[in-house]
Amino acid sequence: LPKNIARRRCLGTSTNSEPRKRKVVFSGIQPTGIPHLGNYLGAFQNWLKLQRDSHPDDQLIFSIVGWHALTLPQDPKALLQSRNDMLAVLLAIGLDPKRCIIFHQDENPDHPELAWILSCLTPFGKLRRMTTWKSRLAVSRNANNEAEIDESLLNTGLFTYPVLQAADILAYKATNVPVGEDQQQHLELTRDIAEGFNKAVSRELFPLPEYGATASKRILSLRDPTAKMSKSAADSNSRILLTDDYQTIRRKVRSAVTDSTPGVTFDPENRPGTSNLISILAGCTGEDATAVARRYSDKGHGYLKNDVVEAVEEMLKEPRSELLRLKSDQAYLKSISEQGSREARQISSRTMEEVRRLVGLSI
Ligand code: ATP
Numbered sequence: 001l002p003k004n005i006a007r008r009r010c011l012g013t014s015t016n017s018e019p020r021k022r023k024v025v026f027s028g029i030q031p032t033g034i035p036h037l038g039n040y041l042g043a044f045q046n047w048l049k050l051q052r053d054s055h056p057d058d059q060l061i062f063s064i065v066g067w068h069a070l071t072l073p074q075d076p077k078a079l080l081q082s083r084n085d086m087l088a089v090l091l092a093i094g095l096d097p098k099r100c101i102i103f104h105q106d107e108n109p110d111h112p113e114l115a116w117i118l119s120c121l122t123p124f125g126k127l128r129r130m131t132t133w134k135s136r137l138a139v140s141r142n143a144n145n146e147a148e149i150d151e152s153l154l155n156t157g158l159f160t161y162p163v164l165q166a167a168d169i170l171a172y173k174a175t176n177v178p179v180g181e182d183q184q185q186h187l188e189l190t191r192d193i194a195e196g197f198n199k200a201v202s203r204e205l206f207p208l209p210e211y212g213a214t215a216s217k218r219i220l221s222l223r224d225p226t227a228k229m230s231k232s233a234a235d236s237n238s239r240i241l242l243t244d245d246y247q248t249i250r251r252k253v254r255s256a257v258t259d260s261t262p263g264v265t266f267d268p269e270n271r272p273g274t275s276n277l278i279s280i281l282a283g284c285t286g287e288d289a290t291a292v293a294r295r296y297s298d299k300g301h302g303y304l305k306n307d308v309v310e311a312v313e314e315m316l317k318e319p320r321s322e323l324l325r326l327k328s329d330q331a332y333l334k335s336i337s338e339q340g341s342r343e344a345r346q347i348s349s350r351t352m353e354e355v356r357r358l359v360g361l362s363i
Pocket of ligand 1: 027028031032038042179182183218230231232233
């Protein structure tokens with residue numbers, strides 16, 4: 001590198017005299033199955049954009065958050081398989097381990113240690129207000145058809161996992177967290193927890209991380225457009241997986257629930273199914289949803305569905321074949337996994353030394 005650029009990188013400064021604020025980006029995904037179109041458009045696309053566009057000084061960290069998966073019942077064999085597949089998925093979509101740290105959260109004990117310390121500073125009431133928790137309460141009540149909530153059906157991990165999520169982020173002093181809309185409330189909690197910790201120890205140890213909104217904030221279930229597309233929903237036709245072939249994509253999109261109003265308009269509130277297909281198409285092509293809708297205004301849903309199929313196939317065909325190739329190279333996957341663990345731990349262990357000192361657990 002020319003001397004001036006090398007020096008700038010080293011100091012983390014921009015071309016003008018203002019010091020440049022180095023970004024630390026952190027995001028994660030649960031190994032709860034093969035990722036779907038919602039994960040791709042709501043998270044992965046943004047991660048790839050960050051990899052492409054961010055300053056070389058910025059740190060990009062992506063984690064496979066195995067401990068979070070345990071908050072719901074998992075078949076151990078299936079979990080292990082998903083955990084290993086997820087690393088291959090992240091590489092197949094194009095994340096570059098030379099540019100990003102890609103690692104398994106469950107290999108870094110700094111996360112639960114920090115989560116414990118943070119949980120001791122987090123008011124109970126704040127966790128009770130999390131919509132993810134409240135929605136689980138409703139599910140339990142419905143399943144039992146009882147007016148009272150049966151708390152024996154709810155595990156403590158499900159209640160406290162937003163604190164573990166805060167620890168995932170704060171262990172790396174992340175400044176930016178690109179996630180879908182479903183995670184926004186958890187990020188606000190992380191900011192609160194960071195602020196509370198800084199106040200308690202009278203030090204600005206943790207930056208308050210910013211929410212990195214994505215263009216496709218919330219892709220909906222193809223079968224029930226009142227719910228988000230999810231890996232764990234019972235109906236497998238509700239989601240398009242990264243591994244689905246052309247025929248499967250076609251079958252799922254063609255059976256997607258829309259409404260009977262003629263013509264196509266983008267109206268998420270009143271026409272969620274139709275609008276979801278428009279959002280998917282817009283997400284695939286990088287266009288604005290209303291501009292996409294205009295093209296189909298005098299056409300039927302059939303035209304829209306056909307084009308959604310083609311656009312999704314075009315976007316997913318390369319990662320799909322790359323995933324197959326990577327899964328047959330276990331030695332490479334193992335080496336990347338070890339590298340990621342090492343790099344992540346190097347950063348989080350420095351944070352933990354400071355945290356332990358500040359709370360009075362070490363000198
Ligand atoms: P699960 O169903 O097991 O809870 P999930 O499919 O909701 O999993 P996560 O692993 O919790 O996915 O989330 C990974 C990332 O994908 C997060 O950034 C989340 O915000 C984003 N994401 C998940 N579902 C959607 C969706 N339907 N639309 C947009 N983004 C999504």
